[in-house]
Amino acid sequence: MVDIKEMFRSEIKKNSVFKNKNIVSPHYIPDILPFRDDQIKEIILNLAPALQGKKINNLFLYGKTGTGKTSTIKVVLAKMEELAKERTDCKNIVTTYINCRNHNTKYRIILKHINDLYKHDYVGYSSSFVYDKLTEYVRKNKIGLIIVLDEIDLIKDVDDTVYALTRANDELTEGSISIVGVSNNVMFKQKLDMRTKSSLCEKELVFPPYNANELTKILQDRVQEGFNENCVEDSAIGLASAYAAQESGDARTAILLLLRAGEIADENKETKITEIDVRNAKKKVEKDILLNMVSTLPEQLQYVLFAITRLTKSKNQTTLGPNSEGILHSGEVYNEYYRIAKIQGKSPVSLKWFKQYLEELELYGMIATTISGKGVRGTTTLIKLGADAGILNSILEPKISI
């Protein structure tokens, strides 16, 4: 019989490379944001007039994931709110942050605001009621309300939302409402109504991806606070930032790599995180991401992907020539897909639509396709798996039993 209490005790006491694991979590927001001085300056320049009770421009922040958009705006707004409270010569500033993944309609966004501001649950009220409640709060308290809409591209009725919130200013004689839109979707702006575009994007800020050197510095900062002294080899930091820079310049990925590497080191009872741990962490992270992507894929797309992985695997085993490199023709993949779908008791889609699926998979970056040239009869789409066939197969095989 094991002593469970004792196991817990030793688990807590156990030597770990981590000093404070929270700091290495991808959700942690540091106080100091390196390499974002320009953006911070711009934001301050645009928001400062609000402290004097003036109406400010709406802001639009754009940049890929992990470029510090959310952290930057959160930190700047927190300081701004603090300052406004400290000084009597400043107007009252209230800032709110909403992730539009969870609140994805005009109604839900406004409702969330009045619930938070009044600290009362307004359930089941009409959309005009909640809107009036919001403007009333701003007017009565004479506040400058700054609303951050993170992942703004996920709002279903963006045009309506932005219009309603900016129009509120026309009705307000005291106080004001401003919007900070945050998005990582390049195409988002194109979808907007002309009026919305001009009012939302009064001031636009771009957050560029970090390069390898910048990522290294960011990681070093985190390592100092999050890990115990001398527990992370410099080369491990270098490798993690190189990996992340290569892929997207995404700080979150870089930090996640270190976190996982740390967990691996702890598991193996190592005292130091090495390059090998980072390399293993990368494999683990990759698999997690793939698993996530694959499981959200529609059933039919999973079959197509499974067909490609199976054929790629069998090709790798039979042909030894380096020229083959697991390149498949759309015809053979379609046949395999057809077979798999039949076995699953599902009706396969037509060849035409199958090609549509291929396009979708390419969009997700899971495969690469080209139109055939010489050496192949006629014109065919050549398909190459973008991810590791072995990993994908291990994910898909349990899901689709053959």
Added chain:
DNA sequence: CCTCCACAGGAAGCGCAGGAGT
């Protein structure tokens, strides 16, 4: 050179679901 193969890719249309209008 011609024909055939193995597809590509556009156009039209179908059935269904969900939302808007009345």
Added chain:
DNA sequence: ACTCCTGCGCTTCCTGTGGAGG
């Protein structure tokens, strides 16, 4: 409550296209 409309996912049909093979 009802119809009407629209968008989505998909099929069917049709017209290329370009190398392989006779």
